[in-house]
Amino acid sequence: MRRARLSRSSIQGEASMPQSPSRAQPRRTVVAGLAAALVAPAIGISVRAQGKQVVVRTGGGGYDEAKRASVYEPFTRETGIEIVLVAANATKMLALARAGSDEIDVYDTNDETLLQISRANGLAPIDYAGFKFTDPADLPAALRQPQYAGHSYFATLLGFNTSRIKPGSEPANWAQFFDVQRFPGARSMPNPSLGEPTLEFALIADGVPMDKLYPLDIERALKKLGTIKKSIVKFWETGALSTQLLVDGEAPLVALWNTRLYEAMGKGAPVAAQWNQNQAALVAFGINRHARNAANAKVFVDYCLSAETQGRWMQGVTAMPANRKAVSKASPTLRDPATGTLWVHSKGFMRDITWWADNRQKVADRWQRWVLE
The missing domain is CATH 3.40.190.10 (Periplasmic binding protein-like II)
Structure with a gap:
């Protein structure tokens, strides 16, 4: 069985939650630092030509461990696409976007960071109409942004x-x-x-x-x-x-x-x-405008947003799903017993x-x- 590859670079900042964006480095320092920024992930990426892959930036740590059996490994089994996980904080992601780097295919981070990357012309449009695994109507309209898609709260x-x-x-x-x-x-x-x-x-x-x-x-x-x-x-x-x-x-x-x-x-x-x-607040997916594996990135985002995938992911974790049809699988502690909806909807503000x-x-x-x- 083909397994999701979990090679990572060193993580800067919080690993359990998406990073908030910070001020970008000057471009002249960005390009010089790109090679060092992705040295460790490049080891995993170097065999890319030998098979189908998608390179995904995530928060690492327990976040990836929780998704290994419920998301990453089923994705590889069903699609034949290997997942290479890499780490980068918000500053690094913005630097890579401004430099036009193609080393990351999918950004999995908070929506404010993705907005900043979008403003840097670093994101491709999300082709919701082409989804095969996910019914876009199952995602709240506010989460279906043109260049990023919220997957959890x-x-x-x-x-x-x-x-x-x-x-x-x-x-x-x-x-x-x-x-x-x-x-x-x-x-x-x-x-x-x-x-x-x-x-x-x-x-x-x-x-x-x-x-x-x-x-x-x-x-x-x-x-x-x-x-x-x-x-x-x-x-x-x-x-x-x-x-x-x-x-x-x-x-x-x-x-x-x-x-x-x-x-x-x-x-x-x-x-x-x-x-x-x-x-x-939202954790969301964005596809790199310069992604080497753009087609695989689209499949990955589509797969991860589906009700079935999100339902599996909810088992035993404290994530709150974006897909309406997966809400019932979220932990009862994350749902308002008076309404059955997520607490972020019944008692919160965005x-x-x-x-x-x-x-x-x-x-x-x-x-x-x-x-x-």
Whole structure:
């Protein structure tokens, strides 16, 4: 049996979640660094001419392990196409796109990074009409973008330490999270200069409805954030740190990714989730405009978005599927029992990636001044 090849390069940044885009390197440094950037994957790619392959950038680690038996190996069995997995953070992906590199066929990353790659003219159109495995109608319209297709959701939500806060007595919304009189104690939130939703949560706490958040009022958000500044022990910059602060009880209340929270929960940590007013974001596929294996890339994306494939992937993982027909296979903990829908649909709001792509540097600059005030 032909197996999916899992050769990888070294991973920079978070491995369990798609990277947020950062500022691109100057082009003169990009081209010089491309060879070094893909030295390890090139070992796996060098035999490409001997058989059908598709080179896929993923987040690596447990993400790939969870998909090996449910997605990668069945794909190779059914199509005869080998999968070569490579690692690259957002900065590297953008650099490769701007340099017109053909080393990666499919980008599997968050939708904001794909928007940035698209703006760099690095993505090919998605041929939904040509899909054979997936019925495009099973994908929400908002996820069927011209140059990328969402395959799953992740969320930033309110996590709490159950050894310090009894379930049912935790803050029920962000206004209560910001109420340090009623809910005293340390907190942690993500560094908003990374594009994480600290500003959104502050605005919700200040009374802004979830469907009226964008464009973000940065100054209003920072003013509200200032009311709990002394209670924030750390504005985290990695998923590992957010989980550690919560599990150790250093910060019994933490805004963090559901993937990290549920990973800790699965290991028996005393943590739980409050899904109300969560922020949802997408992990998606984009096909490199310069892909060497463009036809195989199309087949891979089509296969991975199908209800059958997503249904298999949902078994035993904390992913939230894009395909409507696979939602019933998602873990019950990721579904609202009142509606049967995913929590990101019943109690959440979608991240506005266009606003963040246009304003990320502005937020980062203002944030650097605010932390010193």
